[in-house]
Amino acid sequence: MNKKDENLIVGQVCELNINDLDMQGRGVSHYNNYTIFVENALPTEIVKAQIINAKGNIIVAKTLEVLKVSKFRKIPKCQYFNICGGCDLQHLNYNETLKFKKQQILIALKKIANINYSENNIDVIGCHNQYYYRNKVTFQVNNVNGVANLSFYEKQSHKHVNILDCKICDKKIKVVINLINEYFKTNKLSAYNEREKSGLIKNVVVRILNDEILLTFVTIKKTSLVNIKDLFECLKNHFKNVGINININKSNREILSNNFIHVIGKDKITFENLGLNQNITNASFLQVNLEIQNLLYNYVLTKLSDKVINAYSGAGLLTCLIAKNIKNETIIGIELNKEASMLADKLKKENKITNVINVCSDANKEIEKYNLENITLVVDPPRSGLSNEFINSILQSKPNKIVYISCSYQTLSKNLKELLKEYNIEEIKAFDMFPQTKNVETVVTLIKK
Known part of the structure; x- marks a missing residue:
């Protein structure tokens, strides 16, 4: 490990001192002539890490074990944190997260x-709400045993992570995920497979505001969504108002096209915020x-x-x-x-x-x-x-x-x-x-x- 000319290879395990965080929130370690970016590692830590990507002088590794723990490390709330690409900093104390973001702005300015x-x-x-704050989420969809299932992508990848919950979305998202997956399973609906040009469901977009929910099923072609009223009735047990739409989109450039079909229930969420009455659909931009x-x-x-x-x-x-x-x-x-x-x-x-x-x-x-x-x-x-x-x-x-x-x-x-x-x-x-x-x-x- 002390040889200057040693080549690091994928799968290799090494002990690394973490000096900094990069703009992606990864730990940075300088090892021989290499800069190694280490997932789930914090400054001042010593970690045992495995190389997962080795191209040129830029190496990416994942943490296997934290040998010396930063005083700012915390236990992530989400069971998918180490694999899902949605969050970067659940392992870092929140005040330190704010400092990190300030430093990244300063570094970019300079x-x-x-x-x-x-x-x-x-x-x-x-x-104030560091979790459960998102009012909108877009799910990927992949096939599990031939049936569509909600997922997110892994970090910097298009590999799917099948999920049952998301800690930065509305608290009711766990119920919604379960009901949609059950609906897919019961009705044997399949995810669209780009390579094979088969299947139906590309994405599912969910908006939850003030105990109201809008679902948009993004499909590759026009469909009636078999037995969709069953899902609608199940959602009504958990939300004040429910609306379901289909969005037909053959393109991969954007999640949603302009081709919406209202299926059942509400077509928008109406709410008051900042002294203005607003009507929001899943096509509307809202922070x-x-x-x-x-x-x-x-x-x-x-x-x-x-x-x-x-x-x-x-x-x-x-x-x-x-x-x-x-x-x-x-x-x-x-x-x-x-x-x-x-x-x-x-x-x-x-x-x-x-x-x-x-x-x-x-x-x-x-x-x-x-x-x-x-x-x-x-x-x-x-x-x-x-x-x-x-x-x-x-x-x-x-x-x-x-x-x-x-x-x-x-x-x-x-x-x-x-x-x-x-x-x-x-x-x-x-x-x-x-x-x-x-x-x-x-x-x-x-x-x-």
């Missing part, structure tokens, strides 16, 4: 944008963690001036909240997705909000039409971040302030590198939208130089 930002100037807002969503949106409201444009405005929730908060100005929301823009119009009408204009257009092109000089620009782009075209428009038109909401601190950092040519950072605040995972939402407020 490494990608050459921004030296003090850790004392970043707050990471934690979540999976309402507790943190509300904290984040209320924080954004404190950063706004009188004139606001909200780009990448989605289904219009934040735009309507801004309009309620700034009643004497017209708030503009820009969203490319036609269905989301229609939902945004519906939301403002249902809540009698008259000072919102929703524009269904590409934000890259649309933003060029506005004089942004006295505007606060709110952006909430997808994980890929802002395009160069959009950033160039900002740098030319120079809005007074930018409030940038990001689900990827890497693309955020890349964009900040360009934006800081004309802007200074006023504040950075992060929100733990996804406890037990490596992910975090970050809000950066920029002011014109």
